[in-house]
């Protein structure tokens with residue numbers, strides 16, 4: 001089988017537990033991400049999502065296991081992997097525009113100043129930042145605007161892999177909704193590969209091609225890969241009308257509310273440690289002469 005663009009193989013992370021022992025946060029995490037795919041990871045606090053993200057970014061080393069991108073092992077940070085954190089991480093002394101041109105100029109040393117600026121302005125405009133506002137410093141922008149600059153900066157650098165660590169976590173619901181749609185727009189125009197952490201189930205369904213589900217830590221693992229069988233383009237108001245929406249949502253809620261605990265600490269069933277693929281599709285006619293479809297038990301559990 002061909003290797004995916006991004007391949008995470010048997011990643012294990014241990015830390016000292018503070019009492020002289022060892023804490024195994026996750027064990028043998030194994031999954032792939034295809035080129036151009038948008039994948040979200042969901043799991044309870046402490047299962048190791050940010051640790052996985054830091055390893056993918058090259059900011060941390062796993063205890064064991066490897067990450068390969070385009071066939072090469074990832075080690076150390078690189079312009080090929082862009083990261084957007086929750087807390088914006090903009091350079092406070094530079095304007096919004098300069099925060100974006102900074103990376104673009106570093107990546108395209110042969111471009112003229114005008115070329116760099118046009119490129120940066122194009123990405124800022126895609127997230128709704130046009131005109132004089134791009135000359136403001138981060139302290140003169142709202143939280144939502146700052147996060148828009150972070151997203152524009154990340155996409156403008158055109159990394160092979162974009163890592164988003166709860167990029168909307170600090171935003172109010174309305175701003176969050178608008179920026180989610182802007183993110184979809186930029187992503188669909190660039191076809192970049194995105195790996196994102198979120199705690200928001202509806203956000204994950206809206207944005208993802210696939211959602212990875214982690215069991216609770218310690219000894220967490222990536223247990224399921226849930227396909228989002230809802231066609232694009234998607235928008236927040238119409239997506240809930242799709243026949244698959246609540247079936248997928250209930251499956252995710254049930255996993256996070258119940259199965260993530262039940263499966264905690266259990267080793268993966270197969271030798272390859274890959275997550276089980278879950279495909280829920282009520283919009284397809286049932287194929288004839290096939291096994292009866294396994295319908296996941298639906299159970300309402302509060303978030």
Ligand SMILES: Nc1ncnc2c1ncn2[C@@H]1O[C@H](COP(=O)(O)OP(=O)(O)OP(=O)(O)O)[C@@H](O)[C@H]1O
Pocket residue numbers: 015016025043044045046047048049050051052
């Ligand atoms: N440098 C470190 N040293 C020791 N323990 C650490 C270190 N970094 C993370 N941990 C521990 O590893 C576990 C996983 O942390 P991580 O931040 O990756 O979880 P998470 O799933 O992203 O959580 P959240 O959803 O709350 O952000 C936690 O128990 C945390 O205390």
